[in-house]
Amino acid sequence: MTHPHSVKDTRCLIHxxxxxxxxxxxxxxxxxxxxxxxxxxxxxxxxxxxxxKDSTARKRRLPRLIRAGLAIITGLIVCxxxxxxxxxxxxxxxxxxx
Ligand SMILES: [Zn+2]
Ligand SMILES: [Zn+2]
Numbered sequence: 301m302t303h304p305h306s307v308k309d310t311r312c313l314i315h316x317x318x319x320x321x322x323x324x325x326x327x328x329x330x331x332x333x334x335x336x337x338x339x340x341x342x343x344x345x346x347x348x349x350x351x352x353k354d355s356t357a358r359k360r361r362l363p364r365l366i367r368a369g370l371a372i373i374t375g376l377i378v379c380x381x382x383x384x385x386x387x388x389x390x391x392x393x394x395x396x397x398x
Pocket of ligand 2: 313315
């Protein structure tokens, strides 16, 4: 049985002395077994995996505005609770005086 697109003739992009074992689904380059990793069910080379990690890290860093908004809301809630408890304490004190 012959493979028209056999990876036997191809070499790893990073290790030219090694036979390619897998094809990166992202960049379409051949890599040896050591250079590819399965990531979320996809076979990716180290370079593409790093890119993927970068993009996910960037995605995680993106909602800065949301986090800032959450911080403001949390601050407001804390202030509200503080003022509310302060008001309760003050009303208790004034009640005690009556
Ligand atoms: Zn790749
Ligand atoms: Zn390699």
